[in-house]
Amino acid sequence: EKFTIVQSARAIPSRVVTNDDLASFMDTSDEWISSRTGLRQRHIVDTEDTSDLAVTVAEKLLHQAGLTADQLDFILVGTMSPDTLSPSVAQIVQGEIGAHNAFAWDLSAACSGFVYTLSMASSLLTTRYERGLVIGAEVLSKLVNWEDRSTAVLFGDGAAGVLLERTTAATGLLAESLKTFGERSQFLTAGQQQNANHFAGTLKTADPYFKMDGREVYSFATREVPNVLNEALAKADLTPDDIDVYLLHQANGRIISSIAKRFGQPIEKFPMNMASYGNTSAASIGILLDELREAGTVHAGQTIAIAGFGGGLTVGALIIKV
């Protein structure tokens, strides 16, 4: 399905929190965190909320493209950490930038959020619309229990996105494989809200913070990511060698290494930047893509694969001709 990635941009909070910063108030260490996860630091907001980061991304994309906001047909935001349930982050962005001709909504697919949202945008561009934004934006620091060292050390805040335009060129989505395993949803949860309505019976304890069965999510990712990559490649009639670079959700360095090994591709094709950002859920692939486009590592003419995996439990892969 034909689209071009016209621009990419990212918005990263300025505050850096290192592993040692965490160790100063939590029973953890730089050695444990970096050896088990590959993370060395993360960016944590001061007063910005998710929509502030998303607005910055949208403004950068329009400025870089020399476009005005009213030239957009849609704004889609993948997030699991919205400011509010209503308005959505996408609707706040639409209002803030004055995209009078764009419809806007959020999509919630945790760490597969960018992949699922890009797939949705591709469908919009192939059927009816000309131009839109796909943004992944997260302030996961609001969902973290900062006394739970097993999860607090893993996550970071950030946003990134792309400006997409319909095209007649042979670029865009070649194939996809999106899968959801709801029966495993309890292995990675966050944001449960309390309902104390007048008629409520016994209230279940609302747990607003991240809870993760790391072993279950780890094994899920190493099993299911190769499956969706292989399925998408088969649909595109391509082999793993045909892919120039694999952009995987930046959750954990050891997970990406084991996926690359199982998938039989050199680790050089799996760039990683989680050391700098931590796990930023729906923002992670967009941040990596923007950095790699800036460095020229990802450029026109290549065939790339992007894959998300995590909460839901969800997993998904897109094969894209850039």
Ligand SMILES: O=C(O)C1CCN(c2ccc(-c3cc(CO)ccc3Cl)cn2)CC1
């Ligand atoms: O080595 C250890 O003891 C532990 C072993 C468990 N680890 C994990 C496990 C899972 C995740 C993870 C999280 C999300 C949520 O966005 C999505 C996708 C993944 Cl694969 C991150 N880390 C950390 C080090």
